[in-house]
Amino acid sequence: xxxxxxxxxxxxxxxxxxxxxxxxxxxxxxxxxxxxxxxxxxxxxxxxxxxxxxxxxxxxxxxxxxxxxxxxxxxxxxxxxxxxxxxxxxxxxxxxxxxxxxxxxxxxxxxxxxxxxxxxxxxxxxxxxxxxxxxxxxxxxxxxx
Numbered sequence: 001x002x003x004x005x006x007x008x009x010x011x012x013x014x015x016x017x018x019x020x021x022x023x024x025x026x027x028x029x030x031x032x033x034x035x036x037x038x039x040x041x042x043x044x045x046x047x048x049x050x051x052x053x054x055x056x057x058x059x060x061x062x063x064x065x066x067x068x069x070x071x072x073x074x075x076x077x078x079x080x081x082x083x084x085x086x087x088x089x090x091x092x093x094x095x096x097x098x099x100x101x102x103x104x105x106x107x108x109x110x111x112x113x114x115x116x117x118x119x120x121x122x123x124x125x126x127x128x129x130x131x132x133x134x135x136x137x138x139x140x141x142x143x144x145x
Contacts, residue, residue: 026112026116027040029111030107030108030109030111030112030115035074035075038061038067038071039071039074039075040108042057042061042071042072042075043080043081043097043104044105044108045057045060046081046096046097046101047097047102047105047106051094051095051096052094052095053086053093053094053095054068054069054093055068057072072095075101079098079101080097080100080104081096081098081101082095082096082097082098084096120132
């Protein structure tokens, strides 16, 4: 990292740490104790992507198919997902959310957004919120290819 400035290295390190802490805190806000973090993550993934195979979900989560199968079995026991034959390949099953799964993911999303909005309202001045918005525009560039 000889050609990287100290400020760039510090910004990278600090941003990673702060985002990691914030992500953890946001997850804590809506966590129900009956699901593990991996189960919550898989449930959210199914909600975002709609019908998907277990192998596609495993690839998206970066886990082994066996791990995803265990996670999906737990979600199925909670009545949060349903499995149906893939109309294009009857050997595979597509995983979708049940009404209860959809309600849970939507409820969690709403709780998290409300917590974050309230935190911004209570902890920052209007000027500070505008600074955060400006900074987010800059950080957004990192997500671009």
